[in-house]
Amino acid sequence: MKLPDFEAWAVFAKVAETGSFGRAALDLAVAKGTVSKAVGRLEARIGARLFNRTSRTLALTEAGRAALAGAARILAEGEAAEASATASASEPRGRVRLAAPMSFGVMHVAPLLPAFLLQYPGISVDLHLGDDLIDLVGGGFDLGLRIAALADSSLRARRLCTVHRSLVAAPAYLDRHGRPGHPHDLSGHACLGYAYLPVPDRWRFIHADGAEAVVAPEGPLRANNADALGPALRAGLGLAVQPDFMLWEDLRDGRLERVLPGWSPPPIALHLVSPPGDPRPARVTALVGFLARSLSAAPWARNAQISNAAHTKSV
Template identity: 55%
Template sequence: MARLPDFEAWAIFAKVAELGSFSAAADELRLSKATISKAVSRLEQRLAAPLFHRSSRKLSLTESGQLAQERASLLLAEGEAIEEAISERGAVPRGLVRLAAPMSFGLAHLGPILPLFHQAYPEVVIDLHLSDERIDLIEQGFDIALRIGQLEDSALKARRLFPVRLPVVAAPSLLERLGRPEHPRDLVRFPVFSYTHVRNPGRWHCRHPVEGDVVVEVKGPVRANNGDVLIDALIAGMGIARAPDFLVWRELEDGRLVEVLHDWSTGQDAALHLVTPPTALRPARVKALIDFLAAAFLKPPWAVSP
């Protein structure tokens, strides 16, 4: 009879790979460091291949360890989900949930609703990571991510929440000084701010329902990997920019910024998505946060604001 996989050792390996430390894994799993080390050694002896590069200062995955990490993490998550789904304590969500979200959206719209979640689920702890960098949920051990834009094909599960527009905006003072662009080609005479977490930030692909597609090269005094930092400069009339509506809706509403090139689309249709690893079983704490976020962002937050 074939030997069963060493499931416990694989789960321990997944936790060491996630935390990057034998000691940290021992603390979180409430096991001795010796037990952690022996479990990983058992796997390495069984595979006849090292899973970690070890030094006095750093622990890193070998090529074999990198190949094993994703499936081992799934194995650990499935085991946790099975136990929590069946056990009585699974009915009361508790424990840690790791959530990733875009920086600007997280600050403006996720932060204000987190107290409501905590009131409903006081025993759930959220480890929130805000960044516009693309997060690898499985490799980096995240349970949930909020993502904006077009999603690439992957094994991840995704739920589309609400659409996100990318209006081209400027301050009235700038338009009074330089005129109003009527066509994307007019942008060559405007200082244009660029958001750099996109491919070719200085090249805009514009589309019109009648005139078709136009590609324009834009230049300006500021390029940034975060949209919030550009708002004050936009209001001051320093430039024009393509900005997501979740970032500039208040300024458009009160007139500090105005939209131009209404009939032109300057980017692919985007949306807010709730993305999770492919596992079907989820701990109660993860499912609670998924359901909460899906309900909270069923519509754009500003669409229901007083």
């Protein structure tokens, strides 16, 4: 059984409504010939003319008058269904699955979510925190936050801000063991390591003049979560490479200080990544915009922009 030609019946109803093939074509944003062919298909299918046409007039036949009420309902219900679907698709509603690094997620993403959920009551967020690299597509995630120099991939990525990293230590540690002047001096220091660095047993530094140095850190503690290094750092047990978003308040208040001025690890950035494909659901677009605005305006992000500007100027 063939389905009814719903498109042609809707076109017929529009012609009857406007009284003109040309005006119907304008309303439907199609060519006049498309309208004529649709009506012609119907007439061939039912075996009767729907309009009496002359060069000046267009009038419904008896068959056309009999069919008009049903055709008008098809047109009206189709327009209503499309309007409803469009509104539903554009209104942010539903669940967003978001993956983020553990420490960053706890410190800087979770505190933002109450304001987001109040602003978008139709959206719920499933937040997954972990420092291992998440497969967004395989894991069914809508969105991820990644802090890295991103490798090429099929994922869509939006760079939010630079993440400045520094070698830091407590002043008490540096007073006891001295302040290294070059990365190679770190061979005599206690180094606290982060296991999820791209190469965890090597620290690479770049000087403002372009020179590079690579060292093999050794020390009493290594962890797969950056938060776990904080107590040992503040207790003066060693030095560590840490991002500003972890310790900008410690640096501001003097509990920690930057070591090796002029040297820094290779640049990385905070990115929002999502599976490929368009269009994004409205709920995902809403969270992308909210996180982008909020995170790029964070104090540690502004400090990184200032530091980068100063570094660029010095180079």
